[in-house]
Amino acid sequence: MLIPHPLLGPRDAQEFTYLGDASLLNRPDPDAPNALEAFCDYVFLRDNPAGVHCELWFHEQGDRSWLVVTRNTLTHEILDVELATDVARRGT
Amino acid sequence: MRFSGFRVIKEALTGHKGWGKLWRNCTPQPAYDFIIVGGGGHGLATAYYLAKVFRKSRIAVLEKSWLGSGNIGRNTTIVRSNYLLPGNQPFYEFSMKLWENMEQDLNFNAMMSQRSIINLFHSDGQRDAYRRRGNAMHLSGAGGTLLSADELREIAPFLNFDNARFPIKGGLRQERAGTARHDGVAWGYARAADQLGVDLIQNCEVTGFRREAGKVVGVETSRGFIGAKKVGVAVAGSSSRVMAAAEMRLPMESHVLQAFVTEGLKPTLPGVITFGAGHFYVSQSDKGGLVFGGDIDGYNTYAQRGNLPVVEDVIEGGMALMPMLGRARLLRSWGGVMDMSMDGSPIIDKTGIEGLYFNGGWCYGGFKATPASGYVFAHLLATDTPHEVASAFRFDRFARGYVIDEKGVGAQPNLH
Numbered sequence: 445m446l447i448p449h450p451l452l453g454p455r456d457a458q459e460f461t462y463l464g465d466a467s468l469l470n471r472p473d474p475d476a477p478n479a480l481e482a483f484c485d486y487v488f489l490r491d492n493p494a495g496v497h498c499e500l501w502f503h504e505q506g507d508r509s510w511l512v513v514t515r516n517t518l519t520h521e522i523l524d525v526e527l528a529t530d531v532a533r534r535g536t
Numbered sequence: 537m538r539f540s541g542f543r544v545i546k547e548a549l550t551g552h553k554g555w556g557k558l559w560r561n562c563t564p565q566p567a568y569d570f571i572i573v574g575g576g577g578h579g580l581a582t583a584y585y586l587a588k589v590f591r592k593s594r595i596a597v598l599e600k601s602w603l604g605s606g607n608i609g610r611n612t613t614i615v616r617s618n619y620l621l622p623g624n625q626p627f628y629e630f631s632m633k634l635w636e637n638m639e640q641d642l643n644f645n646a647m648m649s650q651r652s653i654i655n656l657f658h659s660d661g662q663r664d665a666y667r668r669r670g671n672a673m674h675l676s677g678a679g680g681t682l683l684s685a686d687e688l689r690e691i692a693p694f695l696n697f698d699n700a701r702f703p704i705k706g707g708l709r710q711e712r713a714g715t716a717r718h719d720g721v722a723w724g725y726a727r728a729a730d731q732l733g734v735d736l737i738q739n740c741e742v743t744g745f746r747r748e749a750g751k752v753v754g755v756e757t758s759r760g761f762i763g764a765k766k767v768g769v770a771v772a773g774s775s776s777r778v779m780a781a782a783e784m785r786l787p788m789e790s791h792v793l794q795a796f797v798t799e800g801l802k803p804t805l806p807g808v809i810t811f812g813a814g815h816f817y818v819s820q821s822d823k824g825g826l827v828f829g830g831d832i833d834g835y836n837t838y839a840q841r842g843n844l845p846v847v848e849d850v851i852e853g854g855m856a857l858m859p860m861l862g863r864a865r866l867l868r869s870w871g872g873v874m875d876m877s878m879d880g881s882p883i884i885d886k887t888g889i890e891g892l893y894f895n896g897g898w899c900y901g902g903f904k905a906t907p908a909s910g911y912v913f914a915h916l917l918a919t920d921t922p923h924e925v926a927s928a929f930r931f932d933r934f935a936r937g938y939v940i941d942e943k944g945v946g947a948q949p950n951l952h
């Protein structure tokens with residue numbers, strides 16, 4: 445797989461390590477009354493869809509940026525790539 | 537039709553005209569007592585033990601494709617019971633005991649061959665860890681021997697003992713481990729279940745669960761609605777997809793694992809050998825091909841194919857372990873989609889929905905579990921209580937802090 449890095453252009457997926465679903469950016473509020481449950485879901489449960497999936501890739505052997513890659517898990521086609529900082533700032 | 541030596545001779549003399557079909561190709565009845573979703577090893581074994589041990593009837597297995605088209609027909613066939621943790625090891629040893637008698641029980645040659653497994657270690661720390669694991673194995677009755685490097689040289693002289701980075705210091709052997717014919721296991725269970733009256737229904741994809749008053753009353757399928765009192769789901773890599781139809785999110789990701797086979801060679805490997813410094817495991821099939829594999833690709837996928845970097849990584853591991861591998865030609869490689877759970881261990885449990893039961897999260901180690909998984913899932917379906925060797929495989933173990941994490945890597949499914 446080639447990942448089109450927003451700053452560096454197409455890079456071999458081998459340069460990256462994979463973390464998982466990009467919803468991991470949305471850490472639950474530790475002060476909320478349901479924090480225990482929310483963290484349990486956050487740590488352990490995943491949508492794991494067959495189809496479009498937003499996921500976190502770390503450019504470990506590159507510029508060490510975190511990317512949010514939108515990829516089709518049925519075809520490995522990459523639909524969109526953004527810097528994770530941009531996504532986090534936007535808050536989605 | 538029973539298979540026997542006498543039968544083989546009789547058929548040989550009469551032109552092999554008497555062999556019948558191994559199972560009926562059923563069309564769905566309007567309703568069953570038990571529906572098993574997924575015609576892989578685990579689903580077929582579940583149906584068999586439900587009928588045989590728990591004496592249930594009106595059972596159907598629904599398979600979206602053909603029987604055995606999933607991971608049961610794609611794995612590297614290693615069977616072993618050399619786990620460490622108390623939640624796991626008794627289960628796998630129970631499975632090993634079923635393997636040892638499976639062919640007689642099913643009257644089918646699954647080519648189960650207890651040719652041993654050797655897990656190599658490369659450092660003093662790793663030796664200590666394997667000694668501990670060996671002790672856990674002995675506690676469960678699984679046996680096992682710690683081999684020195686000299687003893688290993690006798691058994692497997694071709695290994696790269698003096699590798700500068702990862703010298704081989706010895707290995708932990710389980711003599712009773714080995715390999716079996718993966719398809720044969722699926723066919724054996726399918727045939728035996730069919731003979732006990734189980735309906736095996738192929739090309740029948742389950743797309744939803746119909747509920748009335750919170751209770752499951754049947755499944756929606758590509759061949760219409762089929763009623764059921766109890767539904768057991770055993771769909772391995774498709775677990776999250778299927779359970780999403782019941783609004784469940786699972787502690788799981790689906791990942792691809794690749795496997796490889798070389799051209800047929802004369803007998804060279806004494807059994808299964810695993811590299812302790814990288815991730816690489818190899819055995820020799822009865823046809824002579826070296827069958828091997830390594831790590832998963834590491835990203836979520838439902839495509840039954842992997843990428844080249846992992847091919848390179850696996851083969852590098854193989855070359856570091858046994859350089860003679862480089863002389864063999866690779867015939868094929870393929871991939872299967874696995875249900876990687878958050879702690880690397882399976883779930884066999886009731887769900888929050890009455891009448892719906894789940895079996896999955898096998899990661900890349902579910903082949904060896906096939907008989908036990910079927911047995912204990914049948915136990916759960918028939919009695920509504922977990923079998924004692926599977927009592928730790930619960931959904932709520934994550935929330936309660938009782939994860940069964942053999943590797944100790946935490947909630948990171950692509951590392952298990």
Ligand SMILES: Cc1cc2nc3c(=O)[nH]c(=O)nc-3n(C[C@H](O)[C@H](O)[C@H](O)COP(=O)(O)OP(=O)(O)OC[C@H]3O[C@@H](n4cnc5c(N)ncnc54)[C@H](O)[C@@H]3O)c2cc1C
Pocket residue numbers: 573574575576577578579598599600601602603604605606607608609610611612613614615740741742743770771772773774778793794795829870871872873874898899900901902903904905
């Ligand atoms: C390359 C590879 C190597 C492996 N090596 C080993 C090994 O050496 N040792 C070991 O112990 N394990 C190994 N495994 C793991 C093992 O193969 C699996 O854990 C095990 O086969 C999973 O259980 P199963 O046989 O029931 O799965 P499967 O055979 O995958 O069965 C699941 C079935 O469910 C069906 N299904 C899915 N969705 C639906 C639906 N909606 N409706 C109806 N049916 C559906 C699928 O078509 C499939 O036939 C390996 C796996 C792979 C991919």
